[in-house]
Amino acid sequence: MKFRSPLAKIGAGVLALATTATALPVATAAETAQKIDGKTSATAAASCWEIKQLDPASNSGSYWLYTPQMEAPAQFYCDQETNGGGWVMIGRGREGWTEDYMGKGKADDLATNPDGTDAFSPVQLESKTVDALMGGKSPSSLEDGLRFKRATNAEGTQFQNAYAKRMNMDRWSWTLGAKANWSGIRFDNPAGLGTGYSIASTVGNVGDWDSRYNALVFTANKGTNWLNAFNFGYYIRGNTSATSYLWSPTSVSASAFTQVYVRPKLTQDSAGFATIADTGLSQEEQRQLPSSYSSKMQWRTSLESATGNVGEMNTPVQAIAEVNNTVFTGGDFKNISSASGETVDQSFLAGYDVNTGDLVRTFRPTFNGQIKALEGLSNGKLAVGGEFTQVNGQDVSGFVVLDPVTGEIDRTYDWVVQNRLASDITRVKTIQEANGFLYIGGSFTHVKGNTSQAFEYSRNAARFNMSNGSVDWNWNPEFNGTVNGISASTDQSNVYAAGYFTTNRGEATWKLANMNTTDGRLKMPWNWKLSYDNAMQGDRKGFQFDVQDADSSVFAGGAEHLIAQYNKADLSRMSSSITKRGGDFQDLHRDARTGVIYGACHCENWVYQNGDLHDNPWSTSTNINRIRMVGAFDEKTGEYLPDFNPMLTGQYGNGIWESFVDSTGVLWVGGDISKTLGASGTQDTVGFARYAPRDITPAAAPNNLTVTTDGTTDKLQWQSGTAGKTAYQVLRNDRVIATVTNGTAFEVPHVDGARYFVRSVDQAGNYSATTPVAVAPEQASAAA
Structure with missing residues (x-):
């Protein structure tokens, strides 16, 4: 398995997705034999685009995605309808967006609550997570750039799609208010709002070419109470209603409810997963840096x-x-x-x-x-x-x-x-x-x-x-x-x-x-x-x-x-x-x-x-x-x-x-x-x-992993390497299939010759070495 480097760690935001239950949903033996569909953790796709290619009839909704840069499969919202589908949502909200590297809010809210008035409070994936969804490739290499889906009326019944490719960026960053190089800018307006607009390239944030809908400005100012938002031109006004999709507290341009998408075109076959050696994986080393939170003021x-x-x-x-x-x-x-x-x-x-x-x-x-x-x-x-x-x-x-x-x-x-x-x-x-x-x-x-x-x-x-x-x-x-x-x-x-x-x-x-x-x-x-x-x-x-x-x-x-x-x-x-x-x-x-x-x-x-x-x-x-x-x-x-x-x-x-x-x-x-x-x-x-220095020390690795089978179920057991409470990731072959938050045992539908590993994972995002491999018996030998 080609696990990502410490500098590409996707962080606790996605880890939280994987630990909301005792174990992640795992595919049945029959499901395992099916093509990748993103419906379970074990059948996670590398991208929303891969799901759409394998199933052109797939609908928009929550799917499991997994790339080698991610620690475990996690759920994300896929738009499978707009412009051919295959878009993964990385942020949504009305006013109050952040430019911080850590993003904002709970990552699983994007998958479970992608739109509606209760989605106005912005949620943005951690930048590391966005990088992981792109398979470690740069945002500049995205063929379709970024897509901004914005409400164009207060009722939220009409939406515009704006597209722009962010240039000269080797990794993801939410600094959308900064002046930067953009290319391939295009506005697709709904009926009745005038023709769209396109331009090959510009320097700006992202563009402000007219005073109405063909403007996309990520900004905060005194008129919007210094809350970042994606604004239209000056003559498009909003109101202060809590349920309005267009918001502005004063006579300034409207801040629109916006969803941000990218469309990385990754597949499980081409993503770069590598086979884990029988000895297992070593612990992951994070760089020692300070915590981003100040210590208690004394x-x-x-x-x-x-x-x-x-x-x-x-x-x-x-x-x-x-x-x-x-x-x-x-x-x-x-x-x-x-x-x-x-x-x-x-x-x-x-x-x-x-x-x-x-x-x-x-x-x-x-x-x-x-x-x-x-x-x-x-x-x-x-x-x-x-x-x-x-x-x-x-x-x-x-x-x-x-x-x-x-x-x-x-x-x-x-x-x-x-x-x-x-x-x-x-x-x-x-x-x-x-x-x-x-x-x-x-x-x-x-x-x-x-x-x-x-x-x-x-x-x-x-x-x-x-x-x-x-x-x-x-x-x-x-x-x-x-x-x-x-x-x-x-x-x-x-x-x-x-x-x-x-x-x-x-x-x-x-x-x-x-x-x-x-x-x-x-x-x-x-x-x-x-x-x-x-x-x-x-x-x-x-x-x-x-x-x-x-x-x-x-x-x-x-x-x-x-x-x-x-x-x-x-x-x-x-x-x-x-x-x-x-x-x-x-x-x-x-x-x-x-x-x-x-x-x-x-x-x-x-x-x-x-x-x-x-x-x-x-x-x-x-x-x-x-x-x-x-x-x-x-x-x-x-x-x-x-x-x-x-x-x-x-x-x-x-x-x-x-x-x-x-x-x-x-x-x-x-x-x-x-x-x-x-x-x-x-x-x-x-x-x-x-x-203070952030926690970069993983819990001790588990040991004595065994796997037995009755021909239908593989039963895994291991011993904890620490007296403290920790979660465990279960890996099968070259992928994580479950996170166990309670106990040191796990059951999964049987797969002949499956190669299992287990490692400790803590809430700080530290991963121990895995156990050596434990191989599931063949059904015939199990029956004998």
């Missing part, structure tokens, strides 16, 4: 800043680090408060127990300015950078090292940073310890190491020797602008910088620099492509906020809305993504344990995978996904990983400014956050949020 910062300044450079949390099981969050907040209502008068910096999330009350340093950077040091101390001039009542300018338990200043090394330019303040914006050195970057002119050293000129970047606390004067870059981010490679070959600069020691280097580790000079030119080149922006165009080493490649992020991956060997671009309508990438963080780069931005709309130009990213993109201030990218390929799709909103739209994965694997994000979506609903999460 503490939050105030929305009010401690400095009194409001803006993207003064968000509540801008830096996160861990030392000795305490995670520290720093930024510009006036106080912190607990879920129980306690308010603690602690500004700028606080620590939380990494295991419990509790506030570390012994840590109470005081600052008079905001914090921009934190780093947990190998000597057990906490390095802090920012815009402050006093710490614990003592004069400290922009950089300090603290005891992580008491918050007292650590004087092990006398590290001092100064900015002697009258027009600027001392500001440390980035800190990294790597390869025996502590790197700092920001806005400053001079640094001093241990007490035996005097101040020396070091412009906007410097490094200290961790062994003796001295400044490493051999490594002495000189940037003519602020350094926002520094990342030293793990192989000690390069140091990268991002910022507002244009030169380093007089050599041209536009916003990104690749330096050697000996003297800080440029190692090679970084002639990267800007996403937006406007002479009016002057030296600010294309500024970069952060840079992150990733072994064989390096990532950079900043303006305009660009995150890009470069080959370290020659700094050529390997991949890129653009947010639109979005904002600049403001932070990059690598979790080397999972091979993920987290990119944070002030963006709450779409990310165009492989887009590289701000004005038209769809011209090169291969997919479009929804992003809300932070996303995950594969560190090897640069591919956006939509399985992680948190929902965050902010007070001012300033986005996330820091992401950090702690020692337990929890992702922390900080910035302009006011609400997040948790497992139990929306939370008033302010300043920072936590995302």
Whole structure:
């Protein structure tokens, strides 16, 4: 059996279809001998189209479908009448559609409740499920594209079919509001509504060619209470009736009850099912990513800043680090408060127990300015950078090292940073310890190491020797602008910088620099492509906020809305993504344990995978996904990983400014956050949020599978491999035929020589290894 990869997992939405009873309906022995008809799980077809080809008289309704990319057969609604039939419904509803990768609602509602006024609340299949229904092929390869069946009157007695082929998409996404490439657009109108309309190709969402019925616009706006829907042109109006198929609460175009279909032309013979070896299948490995639901809020910062300044450079949390099981969050907040209502008068910096999330009350340093950077040091101390001039009542300018338990200043090394330019303040914006050195970057002119050293000129970047606390004067870059981010490679070959600069020691280097580790000079030119080149922006165009080493490649992020991956060997671009309508990438963080780069931005709309130009990213993109201030990218390929799709909103739209994965694997994000979506609903999460690793560990595999037969029924029994409750999938030959939710036994009509396997499956979508094969006896031998 050719089971789909972890990245193609169809998820718990379809799993729920398979576990609504003790076992799925299974074909009788006579039915098994019949052709595929989609009427039972054991006779599931690969597509609605296959059912129609095998039975041209088949009616529209619910059928069982199964492809190699699916974990089990599931029921879907097939339209077997329109334009030759063979269409599978992937979504339906009136207003309130989502663009989220996870879809919306219960998947089985599409099969059991496809239309009518009680189907107005949208249900959309998870994107993985749609990919599975297409057999892993791209939406762009669908011969017939997408079909949108829309009501054209309030009574729901007339419908229009609109067709459009979505181009340049390598997998399914619900981001239908994003500007994208479409082709083969066609409107088939019912009698009395005027002639249809067609166009070969367009760029849009999907099209708005007139003010009446020949318009298909997926949008949300103030006039529709910000609820996504498929709208007609301006002059087609709806009403607010709960039973109207055309809805609009104000004088805006009508949102129509719509069904969305695709028509993949797959057959069971050509789908690619492979024979399972006698040893069975190994467990399926899912990629470790955070849950998309935020962890329960225990503490939050105030929305009010401690400095009194409001803006993207003064968000509540801008830096996160861990030392000795305490995670520290720093930024510009006036106080912190607990879920129980306690308010603690602690500004700028606080620590939380990494295991419990509790506030570390012994840590109470005081600052008079905001914090921009934190780093947990190998000597057990906490390095802090920012815009402050006093710490614990003592004069400290922009950089300090603290005891992580008491918050007292650590004087092990006398590290001092100064900015002697009258027009600027001392500001440390980035800190990294790597390869025996502590790197700092920001806005400053001079640094001093241990007490035996005097101040020396070091412009906007410097490094200290961790062994003796001295400044490493051999490594002495000189940037003519602020350094926002520094990342030293793990192989000690390069140091990268991002910022507002244009030169380093007089050599041209536009916003990104690749330096050697000996003297800080440029190692090679970084002639990267800007996403937006406007002479009016002057030296600010294309500024970069952060840079992150990733072994064989390096990532950079900043303006305009660009995150890009470069080959370290020659700094050529390997991949890129653009947010639109979005904002600049403001932070990059690598979790080397999972091979993920987290990119944070002030963006709450779409990310165009492989887009590289701000004005038209769809011209090169291969997919479009929804992003809300932070996303995950594969560190090897640069591919956006939509399985992680948190929902965050902010007070001012300033986005996330820091992401950090702690020692337990929890992702922390900080910035302009006011609400997040948790497992139990929306939370008033302010300043920072936590995302625990999702469950990717399957239950133990079952064992000792036996099968006996009386010539009529095959009786399967097995032993559980775990003391906890789990469901089991029964596989016959190369297909799943049932999911058992109660007990460790199953009966099925006898098939001579049938090869059976059983595996555990949990509600998180984790699948164990199967048992080795157990073969049903032949009837003759059973009778003997």
